[in-house]
Amino acid sequence: MANTDSSPTLDRVRAVLAKHPLIDGHNDLAWEARDQVGYDFDKLDVEGGTDGRTHTDVPRLREGCVGGQFWSVYVPSNLPGSEAVTQTLEQIDAVHQMIGRWPETFGLARTADEVEAVFASGRIASLLGAEGGQSIDSSLAALRMLYVLGVRYMTLTHNDNNPWADSATDEPVHGGLSRFGVEVVREMNRIGMLVDLSHVSADTMRAALAASEAPVIFSHSSARAVADSPRNAPDDVLETLRDNNGVIMSTFVPGFVSSACAQWRTDAGDAARESGVAPTDVGAFQQFCEQWAVQHPMPVATLDDVVAHFVHIREVAGIDHLGVGGDFDGVSVLPEGLGDVSAYPKVFAALADLGWSDEDLAKVAGGNVLRVMRDAEAVARDLQATRGPSVATIEQLDG
DSSP, X not given: OOOOOOOHHHHHHHHHHHHSOEEEEEEOHHHHHHHHHTTOTTSSOTTTOOBTTBSOOHHHHHHTTEEEEEEEOOOOTTSOHHHHHHHHHHXXXXXXXXXXXXXXXXXXXXXXXHHHHHHHTTSEEEEEEEESGGGGTTOHHHHHHXXXXXXXXXXXXXXXXXXXXXXXXXXXXXXXXXXXXXXXXXXXXXXXXXXXXXXXXXXXXXXXXXXXXXOOEEXXXXXXXXXXXXXXXXXXHHHHHHHXXXXXXXXXXXXXXXXXXXXXXXXXXXXXXXXXXXXXXXXXXXHHHHHHHHHSOOOOOOHHHHHHHHHHHXXXXXXXXXXXXXXXXXXXXXXXXXXXXXXXXXXXXXXXHTTOOHHHHHIIIIIHHXXXXXXXXXXXXXXXXXXXXXXXXXXXXXX
């Protein structure tokens, strides 16, 4: 349901977000469009409202004061390489079709300046993020073509390792990044694509931060010290992220924000493996969890759980390195009271109630992400003056 609450704090938050774009790091509506209707937006009227079918539609984006959205162009990480590339292109096409179908609501944004221009026009700045290196099939040329099509970040892995990077939820084989994985990061820096460290192992986080010449992001992760999930960033990584001038977009996913939910997810994963279901297989594991929850109810995450991560990240990394990445439509369960994209003002009101200033809220909403985008754009301009497109192959670098 849409958030229709009103209070002086909520009114203050909405006033801040009317002037400064709230830019969410990760939303999986495109995959829901694929899964539910085969990308037929005649059957999924995002403009008219899809309450009860998705977490995201235009009325609730407006109610949630969303000014910019990184639309995930996710595909499963266990797909064969060429199939992953094709499905990623289909996801990219779906986002472009959505933007083109409702041009009064959405505007494509490829740079920080374009984000601000679309926001100033009263529309929602729409960016694209590829969720996992499987989407390039170990091809730097494919990476460059994703950039041409508007993709502005790539998460280095999803749930499974790929041939050059270790995932947070798989058995490590590369010790972080392979030599080709380092070359992927270097080429992302050169073209101006943000390196996204959500989903990767802690060693991959450290290796990518060491290799990157530009600030990096976490599009939807939280703090491991608050909830011990491998999907979250340890404190030493948060400190390095501060020195890198990057940003972590703290998420709302119950299994990442609540210690009790994280433990439930671990226990469900163990039970799934015993039943022959791989926890990295998103669809199969979700079905397993729904059945398993009948006998083992999932704990309820709360707004307080979400806010605790924002507070901790601010303490460790600083206010300039914090953003928001809800992961709406990427999960089946959300924290109590944060059930759809209308809920963002509640989170910011809770931070305001802790004494966070309007300037603080504006930075977290989108100011920090815009800074990182501009820094990455500047690095790319410099690198392109001294370095041509990489023609390295995984066979050459990794043998």
